[in-house]
Amino acid sequence: MCLGVPGRIVEVVDERRRLARVDIGGVVREVSLACVLEDGQRCADLLGAWVIVHVGFALSRIDAAEARRTLALLGQLEGDALSG
Amino acid sequence: MNEKVSLAHGSGGLATARLVREVFVETFADPELDRLEDQARIVLPEGQPVFTTDAFVVDPVFFPGGDIGRLAVCGTVNDLAVGGARPLYLGCAFILEEGLALADLRRIAESMKRAADEAGVRLVTGDTKVVPRGAADRVFITTSGVGVVPPGLDLGAHRLRPGDRILVSGPLGDHGAAVVDARGELGLEHDIVSDCQPLADLVEALVSQVPVHALRDPTRGGLAAVLNEWAQASGLDLTVEEAAVPVRNAVRGLCELLGLDPLYLACEGRVVAAVPSAAADAALALLRRHPRGREAARIGEVNGAGGTVILETPIGGRRLLDLPVGEPLPRIC
């Protein structure tokens, strides 16, 4: 259910079957991009993008901006808690 | 000679003799083995003789970085070495599954000879049995080994003392990770290979210069198993700093992906050492100077009475590092 790991899309394997090779912390695995491709998007359009991988499928895209926003939010929580 | 092992090869007659001669005797090339007697004469130098035995059933038989033969030799050599012994002689009994390719058996025997030479031990006696298809998984090997501990050396859990530092000789989990994915059925590309290697030379370098208290090799069950056994045997608490435990990036990545914990994965070429705190720096430096210990690290210490293993997590929490439960299986959740 919850073992999703961040990985970077490094190579297209099969556009028709929407498969790409994703680098997950030094281990590379063929992953389906079926869940994250927008209409009309090709696997090649996502080269270099980061995704969350779960059981061989990219479930969602992640990007630096969103990650930074999340980190900032967490930082804000610290501040709110401490200042009351 | 036939391509595959048949029941005739185990019956004790002509076929057996040919198998033993052509696969084992010629490959192992040992003068004592050449005598083809039922026992081997051995010579032991001065010191405490020690004896060990181990069985190897690894599946698959060939894996990245090694095979069951290399594993059998190194595993037995290392069991002797962690007692401080100089390993001298090995004997091995093979249980072969009917249908095993003879080419595979030769490959295994050659690998054993290479490992034995690397470890400086002699393969001097053996046995071969054949069982019907399905009664064994290709090949099982039972190895026994004899060595001698130099006079005055006494290693073991009974020597552990509060304040001792715990060191490991290199990154953990390489073998376990390599075997989990050895069949390639998980579709993962990586460069993880088993760390399977003989360690007698590394151990000798260490114990000859540092007053080591205890040594173990973290095989089945990994570091967690060894530390728990030490904690239980000594009645002392052990603390490990998780962030200090060396693990290769690819092994970490594979573990993240499959939901495995490197602390429970087997190593076949690492030692865990407990040394007095005053000697810890020297021990670490010594290990790192040795080719088999370049990535050695200090990972924890022995505390007071207790008998449990406590892990300090990377974010500063603490948890118990329990004994593993069964073989590590990939999980999704």
Added chain:
Amino acid sequence: MRYLDEFRDPAAARRLVAGIEAALARLKPDRPLQIMEFCGGHTHTIFRYGLHQLLPESVEWVHGPGCPVCVLPRERIDLAIALARWPQVILTSFGDALRVPGSETSLLQVRRQGADVRVVYSPLDALEQARREPQRQVVFFAIGFETTAPATAFTVLQAAAEGIANFSVLCQHVTSPEAVRALLADPALRLDGIVAPGHVSTVVGADTFAFIAEDYRTSMPNAASPSGLRRPPKRTCPAGRCSKGGCGRNGAPTSAPPAVRKRRWGR
């Protein structure tokens, strides 16, 4: 950015813990706050990183039914085992299901007895087995919550697109909201907050769990947190909510088998 290490920063974790302690000192709850997570990944993370020990004693974790196999009735495992025993079947499964007991045995046991049970990382790998062995029937034991269901669905579509006739799915996916409702309906359970599953939320949307706050406790905060964020949410104590019978410690959910409540790391 590697998207992992930044979210496991020890200094940031310590600051958050300090913040939580400060907030609790101000709120002065009259009993320990009970927070439930029901994502197996969250439970694992809590124990793996020692969060249960790091947080003050006035915060208690109640571990919900986060294992999609453990919440299945034993008969469902029996189904998979029965199929695995057919010689023409290759039973493919995630590793999680292998040790879970059915009524009499487990998939791991029958594998040792000779059944062709294969662990796969992805349903796509099970489909590949079907391509490679057209003479056998490959059955995929599809377990998991909403996070995993799309993978099964897309694999089925792929099999249909290729006309693969020897691939079938024993579908035992479960959905989370019903499990949560069952728990929240239990009068013995008094929760102050819920950490909703993050990866499930990426599939079904975090709004799926909004009902927790709307239908149950008006002031029950509810935070969806992907397992990569290893920290518990900030808490506000719902004032005046709890007080009948004082502070009970039996907050553990009763609808999940004991295996779910045990510590689950190191498997």
